[in-house]
Amino acid sequence: MLKLFYSRGSCALASLITLHETGEKFERIDLDFSKDEQLSDEFLSINPKGRVPALVTERGTLTETPAILVYLAQRFPDSGLAPLDDPFDLAQVQSFNSYLCSTAHINHAHNRRSYRWADDQASFDDMARKVPETMGACFDLIENDYLKGPWVLGDQYSICDPYLFTITRWLEGDGVPASRHPRVQEHMQRMNERQSVSAALS
Ligand SMILES: N[C@@H](CCC(=O)N[C@@H](CS)C(=O)NCC(=O)O)C(=O)O
Known part of the structure; x- marks a missing residue:
């Protein structure tokens, strides 16, 4: 198992x-x-x-x-969690998930995990101050370009959606107001209605 x-x-x-x-x-x-x-x-x-x-x-x-x-x-x-038979569509899935992993998540980590990259308190403070800007910019791109709606890929729910949901939940703590990305917020609400999400959060 x-x-x-x-x-x-x-x-x-x-x-x-x-x-x-x-x-x-x-x-x-x-x-x-x-x-x-x-x-x-x-x-x-x-x-x-x-x-x-x-x-x-x-x-x-x-x-x-x-x-x-x-x-x-x-x-x-x-x-049916990914378009497995279409190389281009699957690459789009990987593009989105890689962006969350290598850019959005790393920006977020500059808030509470900045000791990974520096030693001085002044550096930690500087990195933390930048997070609302960098996370905000990531989500501007997701809001305007990546998220097709209702799901990330359009009509088909995929492995991009739980990943977006997971990182969206960090936004408020990162100083990015929910009102800045209404389509992302709608996506989060849609996710909250899924049984898999209730089961995972219970
Ligand atoms: N690139 C990895 C990141 C994994 C990662 O950094 N996980 C964090 C939680 S979000 C962790 O385990 N942190 C523990 C620590 O920093 O000690 C992935 O996307 O799976």
């Missing part, structure tokens, strides 16, 4: 929602970041990065949200 290492409030929510979308049985293991459980020897032997999500499969452990999401879409094709 697949096993997901998860932590509340983290980017692992996208993988958790997607697992619920597949309808398959899986095991969820919650790590408490306030106790640094992600840095325990036991977890580091599973994922030496000390990060979630980590998805343990019969063939080994997968990390990195875009990789886990496309793996689930390919492993459970009947769930």
Whole structure:
């Protein structure tokens, strides 16, 4: 059975929602970041990065949200979670999810995880001050260019949607007002109506 290492409030929510979308049985293991459980020897032997999500499969452990999401879409094709047969459409999925992973998530991390890139308090403060601007700009692009509506790809729900939902939930804490991106907010409400989301958040 697949096993997901998860932590509340983290980017692992996208993988958790997607697992619920597949309808398959899986095991969820919650790590408490306030106790640094992600840095325990036991977890580091599973994922030496000390990060979630980590998805343990019969063939080994997968990390990195875009990789886990496309793996689930390919492993459970009947769930219809990605346009698997169309190289261009699938590349668009990867383009969007890579943007969230490598740009939006990294901008967000400059708020509370700035110690990854610097040592001085002045640098932390400077990085944190920039987050509303960088996250705001990311979501301007998503609002105006990426999000076709009602779902990211248009009419078809896909693995882009739980990932967008997950990062959208961070926006307010990052100092970006909800009113700036009304289409993204509508998307979030639409996501909140899905059973997979209720199951993941319960
Ligand atoms: N690029 C990775 C990022 C994983 C990541 O940074 N996860 C955060 C939670 S959102 C984490 O585990 N942080 C623990 C820590 O920094 O100690 C992905 O998208 O899966």
